[in-house]
Amino acid sequence: MSAANADDKRNPVYVSVSTGATKINESGFDDSLSYGAKIGMELPWGSLVAGYLNMDEFDLQNTSGTYVGVNGYTLSVEKRIQIRGSFFLDLTGGLYFWDASSRFLNIDVGDDNGTNLFIGGAPRYQFLEHFSAFLSLEKYFEVSGADIFRTAIGLSWDF
């Protein structure tokens, strides 16, 4: 089956869930375990994708009860490129509408929010007609002053 034929038969809507490690470029913080979900609609030029991403809490090392928590929504465009057979590469970029909250020794010390760019790529393997698995690598720029890197695994279901 050619890639064009496969695309022709695919429902334009798909959903994905993912979980993975998020790492911040600010020293002194532990990695966090993030999880997210997104829904995409394929359009002639690519896909328009909306999602939710919770990066959970980045704990400050050696200081209990001290962390920054981040979660928010994404709006992005995605381009799926067929590499060979069932192997694809997703390229994505968009906006992350984030909210961050901080606690210092269990005291709420401040909140922050913003909208910033993110980019990413994800090798994808389609193992069933409507299901595929992926490994995504993403970078979120300037989330409350820090860049965040996310490595996640996930599953997609094409309706």
Add this chain to the structure above:
Amino acid sequence: MRDVGKFVSLLLALSLLHACSSSSRIGSNSVSTNNMYAEIHVTDTGGTASVVEVQLKEGGVSSTNYIEVEAPDSLLATIQGDPDTIHLSGDLFSNINQLSNQYKVMNRGMAVAFYFFSNSLLGASGIWYITSFQNVPAGTEFTVSLLRRIDDGAPASTVILPDAFDITQPVAGTGALFSRGLDDIIVNWAPSGTTDTMVLSAAIVCENSDNDTWTQTLANDPGTYTISANTFTGLTGNCTASINVQRSHSGQLDPAYGKGGIVVGHQSRNVVINTVD
């Protein structure tokens, strides 16, 4: 230098001996702040560090039920003010990192900065929490906070670090040799004239293990005091004396400590001299 080493060793041994005497340890989660007594010292010994030392006890000043701070409780020391007033509005990651440097979580340790230098190491028994700040100028206000969930804690015990001074006489080292029976020991310090309490003390340890201590509290700050000949009695042979001059300034203890306590800032200076009969 060898004499100083022997002197330190003896004091540490006395401290350990005392620490092994009867006392009990109790977790903070089982004690309300209203039933706590707090002893807080902020001491600058003339180097680059100001050391904060805190001891909490269940009951009053004479209690030997020492409190071990358990999570989620924490003891904080800072020169930035009451942590309840912290408000971050952006760059949370870097700001939280800065907070952890400005608001220091206190860890268990030995209370040597105040008690050792003031020649009363026996008071350093029990459980102490310690942290230090570098290059803090005199006049800086320190805040010590007990943060907890079971009640409102005691977030704001404050004290100001007193004015610094130096001991100008006697001078340690060559020439600092006194006869205990014949020589007055004139202790001078400068600058002076503050309204703070001055405490002079000495601990003397001899080669034959004889030892003695002496303390004098001055209600004013005259800048000089004479330790008269024959103040140290019952000693024979060569002895090393550690003379401490301490300027102390009381602060405001958080009233949430229901059993009271003290919070005191100290400038503490030492000089070690050699004595003979």
